[in-house]
Amino acid sequence: MASSTLICDTQQWKELKAHAEDVEKTHLRDLLSDDERSQSMVVEFDGILLDYSRQQATLETREKLFKLAEVASLKQKINQMYNGEYINSTENRSVLHVALRAPRDAVIQSDGNNVVPDVWNVLDKIQEFSERVRSGSWVGATGKELKDVVAVGIGGSFLGPLFVHTALQTDPEAIESARGRQLRFLANVDPIDVARNITGLNPETTLVVIVSKTFTTAETMLNARTLREWISNALGPLAVAKHMVAVSTNLTLVEEFGIDPNNVFAFWDWVGGRYSVCSAVGVLPLSLQYGFSVIEKFLKGASSIDQHMYSEPFERNLPVLLGMLSVWNVSFLGYPARAILPYSQALEKFAPHIQQVSMESNGKGVSIDGVPLPFEAGEIDFGEPGTNGQHSFYQLIHQGRVIPCDFIGVVKSQQPVYLSGEVVSNHDELMSNFFAQPDALAYGKTAEQLQKENVPPHLVPHKTFSGNRPSLSLLLPSLNAYNIGQLLAIYEHRVAVEGFIWGINSFDQWGVELGKSLASQVRKQLNASRTKGEPVQGFNFSTTAMLTRYLQASADVPADLPTRLPQI
Numbered sequence: 001m002a003s004s005t006l007i008c009d010t011q012q013w014k015e016l017k018a019h020a021e022d023v024e025k026t027h028l029r030d031l032l033s034d035d036e037r038s039q040s041m042v043v044e045f046d047g048i049l050l051d052y053s054r055q056q057a058t059l060e061t062r063e064k065l066f067k068l069a070e071v072a073s074l075k076q077k078i079n080q081m082y083n084g085e086y087i088n089s090t091e092n093r094s095v096l097h098v099a100l101r102a103p104r105d106a107v108i109q110s111d112g113n114n115v116v117p118d119v120w121n122v123l124d125k126i127q128e129f130s131e132r133v134r135s136g137s138w139v140g141a142t143g144k145e146l147k148d149v150v151a152v153g154i155g156g157s158f159l160g161p162l163f164v165h166t167a168l169q170t171d172p173e174a175i176e177s178a179r180g181r182q183l184r185f186l187a188n189v190d191p192i193d194v195a196r197n198i199t200g201l202n203p204e205t206t207l208v209v210i211v212s213k214t215f216t217t218a219e220t221m222l223n224a225r226t227l228r229e230w231i232s233n234a235l236g237p238l239a240v241a242k243h244m245v246a247v248s249t250n251l252t253l254v255e256e257f258g259i260d261p262n263n264v265f266a267f268w269d270w271v272g273g274r275y276s277v278c279s280a281v282g283v284l285p286l287s288l289q290y291g292f293s294v295i296e297k298f299l300k301g302a303s304s305i306d307q308h309m310y311s312e313p314f315e316r317n318l319p320v321l322l323g324m325l326s327v328w329n330v331s332f333l334g335y336p337a338r339a340i341l342p343y344s345q346a347l348e349k350f351a352p353h354i355q356q357v358s359m360e361s362n363g364k365g366v367s368i369d370g371v372p373l374p375f376e377a378g379e380i381d382f383g384e385p386g387t388n389g390q391h392s393f394y395q396l397i398h399q400g401r402v403i404p405c406d407f408i409g410v411v412k413s414q415q416p417v418y419l420s421g422e423v424v425s426n427h428d429e430l431m432s433n434f435f436a437q438p439d440a441l442a443y444g445k446t447a448e449q450l451q452k453e454n455v456p457p458h459l460v461p462h463k464t465f466s467g468n469r470p471s472l473s474l475l476l477p478s479l480n481a482y483n484i485g486q487l488l489a490i491y492e493h494r495v496a497v498e499g500f501i502w503g504i505n506s507f508d509q510w511g512v513e514l515g516k517s518l519a520s521q522v523r524k525q526l527n528a529s530r531t532k533g534e535p536v537q538g539f540n541f542s543t544t545a546m547l548t549r550y551l552q553a554s555a556d557v558p559a560d561l562p563t564r565l566p567q568i
């Protein structure tokens, strides 16, 4: 396929469109009656089981999807990514988050240089620094140990680390290594988030890690200045050197901010923000909390999937299969959303992280060559852990709109609980739901079944479930640091596979810029109105009226802004 040809113009795409109309005629109930089909839709890697038999897909669908992958040059694009080619063409960059978790002796080139030694230099520095802090040999300005860490960052500099932290918080090994320590995340520029994060913390025992790839993000920089004020107000300006470190690619701006260059942990422009949790962005705060040895296992888990993705044939390749099935659901069956439903409370921050990975990557309207797409790319991702979601939005998934679901289960709970006299263990109770929901969605319940159960006729339509609602199930053996790394990498690569098929650039994010520049115009107006009393101008009627009202109603904010920190 010539690079400027859109994927939707290929014969393979058109055949899939026609094929989708055929497949839609068969209810999932009937597809699932073929055990051979079901068996061939189960794939295992390293103890992780993927069952996609509840997708509205036949063996022919799979064949046709692989043909689409071929015409989209999927294998070549994966190779280009791993070879450090500039596949992020609008930013002129390689996309090498796989190098962040590569073994020390691996060779991964960007611009003709092996980047793996650079990666390990930073990892070694993180190990050394985190051990000094954790052992108490690096202390705060008043000689006290630094037991609490606040990581300040937003978007990709926040969501991935928060997901991993939340997942590790209840892992027995991680608990042991985190005893007596706290890790918090300050992301939102809302002063309430500052208040929440510093409540109960003593600046004397707190280390602040500023995480920003660019070191220019407005939210992060204001929060960084706020916490610098919080520290220097309490301990004097010289304390900043002992209490603030940074993770960034912009070493010049970090130094200008007043952080000692020795206390900066670097990463590189070939790491996209939302793909940066395996760089110092995640590894530094997480190692401070859990120790480097735990986080190294997380990196190893991600690396195992990197190797699997690179070398496994597509029929057994988890991220490739998942990505192709998502393309099938979005582009051929016309389902625009995807629910991510982990049956593990430890994964409560997984869907929010994948939201950014997926929606910032694939929410694009043009091809990589800038041609407007005549089809929708990307999907609307959302999710909550089961069983909470069941008591919230599952009603719509069962009887309202069709939303393909990812059910993610774990064999061994991080925290098993059994009660004598109960029918099953608490984890079995949770998992009963994990196993039941996909069948409820697939099979549904017919009016005939309800009549046999003597349901009053007027209630039959309300209690009928159409079924034929697709899902897939991922069963992980356990949820330790290694498995968490695997889960992360499976989804990162799945999103890349989707983007490679759609022919878009999954690694830029120009769509976030317009809002940022308009906010800067509003910021200037607020300053001019508060300090010089200038009227609101240059905005449309609606914004002018709203801004004027806001300024009038908050006239008590002092124009000269004397420092005020949260009073909580």
Ligand SMILES: O=P(O)(O)OC[C@H]1O[C@](O)(CO)[C@@H](O)[C@@H]1O
Residues within 6 Å of the ligand: 154, 155, 156, 157, 211, 212, 213, 214, 215, 216, 217, 220, 273, 274, 360, 509, 512
């Ligand atoms: O790490 P930085 O440079 O502060 O950027 C934070 C986030 O802002 C974005 O650029 C836009 O939301 C994300 O891609 C990125 O993860």
